[in-house]
Amino acid sequence: MITFNNISKVYNSGAQTITALDQVTLEIKEGEIFGVIGFSGAGKSTLLRCVNALETPSEGEVLVGGDLLATLSPKQLRKKRKTIGMIFQHFNLLQAKTVFDNIAIPLYLLGYKKRDVKNKVRELLSFVELSEQAHKYPDQLSGGQKQRVGIARALATDPSILLCDEATSALDPQTTSSILALLKKINAAYNITILIITHEMNVIQEICDSVAVMENGRVIETGSVFDVFAYPKTATARRFVSSVLQDELPLSLQQMLYKQDETHQIYRIVFTGESTGQPLLSQVAKNFHVDVSVLYGHVTELQGTPFGNLVVQLKGEANEISKTLAYIQDQAVEVREVVSHAS
Template identity: 60%
Template structure:
């Protein structure tokens, strides 16, 4: 559906060249919600703008539905771009036009018959929940309502691809959630492929099927949301994951553990799937002469699969801790020691 092949993008000239994209290779399959996450300046916005040629790559190839955009005629580019809708961070609505007119604008530019425009705009107003706002102006709307207008406008020409450029970063958390639910609905009911960029890992966790991590103009890691969240391969991805699934012990607690008298070891345990619902630590406390101290814990759901993180301290004789550890290893969970052996 969307494919980047060794895409580069440079700005400037002479000694002041900035390389925003530095050999991007990425594939977004039809029907996916694919998120690209990265820090400011990583190249996210440039990447997404290359899909509809708001930015033209300096080198490489960008394919949309099997067509290399950089080899198309101007006429073919126009036709292809009609299949690509875009939702912007700051809405980009025309304040002098009503909600109805803002949504109708792409249809007017495409010379759509008036009756068809009326029907399509009414349909979209209903879909995004703004039936009663048709005659309102953007200044009369909340941020979330403005973004719903922006989404309806992006859907006007019945695109097969929707690009979202930080579509929720200007919204409060509750409104963000409602917009994400709307994007899910668009993906499932209209079978539209969504490519979105964001700096919020919570957005990736909530809505995306796959994620790519961009840094210094390159995709440094990609995979399913479950793969990247449960086993990040780069420090950057791990840092993003920690923003929504913290796994670091507070310094004050760590100091107490390190100064504890007697044998004590601290482990991080990951629970996946059915193991998340098992009373593992309760069984450890009953079977072995150890005290189990939970220092940190969270459980969430990733793509419908339960996933839990626990950081636990096992206190007791070293021989009992070792026996307990062997038992834990047999229970199909991932275990690793996170603090040096104390005692």
């Protein structure tokens, strides 16, 4: 559906050269909800704008629905853009227009008859649950309601692709969840491909099928949401995952543990699927001469699969700890040593 082939984007500002995108290659499948995450300046927005040709790559190719954007005539490009909806961080509503008129604008611009516009807008208002707000103005709405208007407007032209530019970052957590639920509803009802850029890993966890992690204009990690959460390969991905799982031990706790006794080690145990329900630690306590202390525990669901994450302290002789670790790994459970920052 959307393919980026080795695209780069370089801006020249006087004597300064800024590389916003650096040899990015990605493929987003039809009907997928794909997230791109990164810190400010990572290149996320530039990548998004390449999909609707608001930005043109300095190098490489962008294909949307099998069409190479660089080869399209202005008329063909305008037609292609009708298939791409856009949702903005700050809603971009016309304050002097009612909710109804804000949604109707794209339809009037495309030459729809007044009766057809009325029917379509009513349908969209019902879908986003704003039927009773049709004649209100944006300043009479909450942030979540404004974003629902923006979503309805983006759906007005029946797009096959929906681009979300930090669509929830201006919203509180509860409203964010309701907007993400609406996006999932849109994806399921219309099979629309959704591309989301965000700096919030909880958004990726809650809605996306796949994710790409960007840093300094490059994609440094990509995969299913489950794989990136369960087995992050880069430091940046681990930072984002930790922001959701909150599994980093406070430095003060680490210092206290290492001052008490150096004959222990700290490990992260990752459970997935059926292994999440195993009585693993009780078996360890019965079978090995080690003391186990749970320092952190978290169980969640990733793409419908249970995911457990424990940070434990193992105290005992080195050979007993080694046998314990081997036993844990034999149960199809991953175990990793936690590097302390306290020393």
